[in-house]
Amino acid sequence: MPRSASDRPTLALVAQRAGVSVSTASLAFSGAGPITSETRDRVLAAATELGYHGPNPLGRQLRSGRCGIVGVVLGDNPGRAFRDPVSIRVLDGLMEVLGEHRLGVLLIPGNQPQSIAPLDPLVASAAMDVAVLIWGALPDDPNLAALGRRGVPVVLCGEQTLPGVPVVRIDDRAGAAEAVRHLTELGHTRIAEITLPLDVWGAHSGVVTAARIAEATVMVTVARLAGFRDVIEPVITWEASASFVEHGREAALSILGEWVPASQRPTAIFAQTDQLAAGAVIAARELGLRVPEDVSIVGFDGLDLPWLSPDVLTSVHQPLRAKGVAMGQAVVGLLAGEEPQVVTLPTQLIEGTTTTKAEG
Amino acid sequence: MPRSASDRPTLALVAQRAGVSVSTASLAFSGAGPITSETRDRVLAAATELGYHGPNPLGRQLRSGRCGIVGVVLGDNPGRAFRDPVSIRVLDGLMEVLGEHRLGVLLIPGNQPQSIAPLDPLVASAAMDVAVLIWGALPDDPNLAALGRRGVPVVLCGEQTLPGVPVVRIDDRAGAAEAVRHLTELGHTRIAEITLPLDVWGAHSGVVTAARIAEATVMVTVARLAGFRDVIEPVITWEASASFVEHGREAALSILGEWVPASQRPTAIFAQTDQLAAGAVIAARELGLRVPEDVSIVGFDGLDLPWLSPDVLTSVHQPLRAKGVAMGQAVVGLLAGEEPQVVTLPTQLIEGTTTTKAEG
DNA sequence: CGGCTCGGCCAAATCGTTTCGACCACATCT
């Protein structure tokens, strides 16, 4: 057994030992092309004798021009992307499909807006057959530009569409509208909003004005903001700096705090993600408010949140795993030379225990 | 700009256009070796004209014998590995170090015990310079065996040590003992235990006997079980089928249920992970028990659990991110030809709000 | 019995880059 990678036997060595040509030995492993089982056995025997365990992927890759690797660009630093159950679920579905097609997932930290280095070196020069921008792309995304220059095909996720690029999306605007309409149909009129960051920096946090909302650049946020306003105008909008429970809690503590007269207190909150909504539920509990009697709360994503027990969040469910699966299929289609498509997946509001009729 | 990968210009083309040899053109890009700035500029100009954006990584890889990729083998299916905040944090630290050294992370679904296919094809044949078994290895791990045959160096995480293989670990046994000792020092004597799965299948769930405990095969579990028993014998041991909140909740509902006479009810629980412990806190709340007055709960890992608010879990903190960092450094060291080491990181019990003195 | 087909094997070209050694011109030292 070879100690290090340097003294690994090559196919040529195996062929020599088996008394056949290199091409025949290759055939014995790949299985393509006609070969006597006797010959194959001789090659395989020679291989085991020499400790040769299959062809070196590097050589194969160079020849075939493919490396079997799909780069997955995380939209933010990995610490955040991974803490977000949403991307986790998507990644899960994606890996399933890619695994079936013997494609590997290369994790690529996305561009970090505050960083000086605009581009991860992996984006610029790692070997990959396709890249997936799992968190959506900005209109002038540097990753997208770099991958385009390199000639790496891309699959996108989210609102942004580009000619010749497959996109997997949901109707964020309609989903948000459905959530808010659910609340208005229950009789709520004073509805607060907890929104995702309006820009990629995520530096701001707190109540925001209409002016700032009009300048929002993150496409997902923009769509969900618009969906809310398709139904009714929020009484207050609170911008979170990221989609974590603690931010939702902080927002709701402020929105529902005791300094707000009960008569003016929002009777419902729509949070743009389940994490934020869950934070709001926790905040309401801490403030001694009953959910949903005193305040109804709706989220977006449809995560399974066992730790919110005994509450079950009312939420706009999106098929996260299916999203990943669809992206995987888009990757496979791209490699097969199919025409890129825009796939829109359905969302569905599912009632939990955190919404009920407005009092009075 | 080239439309597809097939008609991408090569270094030879660029060299020809610039009127220099291929080797000189290579020098112009790599920067290694002497070259006139004038010549380099000519090459670079020719490259931009042709839309050549740096050397093809595949060719470079074949030549250098390295592909700049580290395979990260997830111990279970990715859906689970990613749901577990523990591996996420470790992965985060790992990616940071590897990123600094321009190494990419290739995600590899681990062996799925219930599956017929014993080995992921990526383990068997993906190109990688090193593999990291992030969830530790079994004594007879098929991944480990396959990687060994292929000559891929390995970095391990956890209790299992192997000659010539770098390992990053914590002292699980001592950590568990510290947690339980904390409870006994507070006067607790009836202490229940919620344990991680005893075997890799994770099919069993419920109260377990001493006989089954003696047959535990997962090293981490074994170590934490032993740590408990270094201090005191648990009054009851409940095996969870995975490290999720809902399993901890289920366990605690059973352990603390109203059918248990208050005089015999455990006054404290040590759960082998924070997720399980958090589930226990939630269960206690649902049962109307006060934490910590009626029941003290200790976890293991030291996760930040904002959704457990207002409680803060008492827990044995392990440096998760540092674990990833150490594994990254082990990878880099391995590639640099350094001697493999076993690194043991410290753990520390940090008191939250979920433990207090036993009553009476 | 001759021509044709076809299965099984091989030689050689190819993928795109890096790197080693050779080479040349020019400057420097003795």
Added chain:
DNA sequence: AGATGTGGTCGAAACGATTTGGCCGAGCCG
């Protein structure tokens, strides 16, 4: 002036596999 560098460039040989086209012999059909 001749010997000794030396900076800049080039040719050619790896790196390890796949794949195309060709060759040879055996079987089949007419």
